[in-house]
Amino acid sequence: MHRKKVRNRIIWSVIGVLILIAGWFSFGPTPKSQTNKTVTIGVVGLSKEDEKIWQSVQKDAKAKYGITIKLKNFTDYTQPNKALANGDIDLNSFQHYAFLNEWNKANHGTLTPIGNTYIAPIRLYSKKYKSLKDLPDGATIAVPNDASNESRALYVLKNAGLIKLKKGVTLATIANITSNPHNLKIKEVSAEQTARVIDDVDASVVNNTYAVPAKLGDKQTIYIEPLNKDSKQWINIIVARKSDKDKKLYREVIKAYQTKKTASLAHKLYGNTEVVAWGLKLK
Template identity: 65%
Template sequence: MRKKKQKRLIIWLVVAIVVVVGAIFSFGHAGQKQNKTVTVGLVSPSNADEKIWNQVAKTAKDKYGVTVKTKTFTDYTQPNKALANGSIDLNAFQHYAFLNAWNKANKGSLVAIGKTFITPIHLYSNKYKSLKDLPDGATIAVPNDTSNESRALFVLKNAGLITLKKSAGTLATVADIKSNPHNLKIKELAAEQTARSLDDVDAAVVNTNYAVAAKLSDNKILYTEPVNKDSKQWINLIAANKKDQNKEAYQDVVKAYQTTQVKHLIQKYYGDKEIAAWDLKLK
């Protein structure tokens, strides 16, 4: 009888030890999950962008135990370098065309891990109210980085101001302008300077984040880029280093972004100037 009691006691002790050890491991894992921090690089975020990323951070923390921090850069040349050298974990500022061009130019291996939004860009002017008012010989500023310059030239093409050679492909330069019937002068500037140049040029193609930062009003818009199946390369994204693309915490940040709450905030703050793109069907 005593042996049976001792045997039961040993069994209960073993069970208790297993439960305690399991609890310790579970607690340790949960604590580790709660302490994951992911730093995301942004370029000149507007107040609206900050509020959107605050929502992303809240969802990431509450639902996935991931702490999201953001780091601000002032121009497009910095965030990919910072991502490649490990100064940040992710960045969210560019579209597919920019990422592809950067990788090619820098022998990089950054990859998209999630779509965010697409932003139709605009041709703005402080001097004229419509395209037909632009005079012959007008000076138009465009971003000078490879992908955004190409995008700006396609805006001018779609607006009927120039034509491009078929050989231009998706990365057109001023050398690919086939016809320029209005003798427009294309002024290439850093993307962050295009909005500031509006007092010195006749018109400028300005990326939306810089247009918002400069508080350019809609009544200054001469033309808006169309959104269609050709716009795929202009969809913005969250990027990571290729070796890190499947990290759980990074994927959790993507999931925290691609939510109904974020979609509503994009609509609230940007209206039709910015469109959630992770479930967008381009026609």
């Protein structure tokens, strides 16, 4: 009888241990391999070239860090920062420092850049004229109407010698034009419309995001923005919520992007229209 009790105790002890082990694997810490490492990144107007670059980054992020990168493509610049602030996406990659600073100021936001991607020297395009000197007096020039990109476009016109702007202005507007010797008519349109209206104006300042899909290139270029120490604000960035700026998962996304492989592919796809901006020294 005593032996039977001992045996029963042993059996129930073994069963108890098995239950604890099963519970551990069912409810205990998730193995590293099963940890959710999916990152959704908001982009705008994803071109075929951008898609190829992101496909390369996605492959490296998966192979090196076990991260699955998903892209959410928005149609215009007004959406991705709202989506990021609301937690609908994890990161976004579509804007430069100036645009982010202006958005944060206007929306009392705290979105934070966590890595540089590239800088795309903005261009003045025309389908009617071959050079700046061919532009007639009274020519109509389209520029983006959002604060940061309009300022950038006006500085392009200033550097091209077409207008003069009030000194010391960071975000220039049409009201800051102090000299317009050629009586240019500045037409403000949404950024995504600058390429679409090019047939209806004499020239247009178009961001690369919209110039590439519109097949605007060297043939239509009559002026290219110079790169110098003032260009930092136009460097494109990957952005996170402030609370996530040091998150290891997102820092690994930056590492997967900022590689020689990405730089080489970008040069192959974009030539001199984009310059990778990590480690870039501006004089």
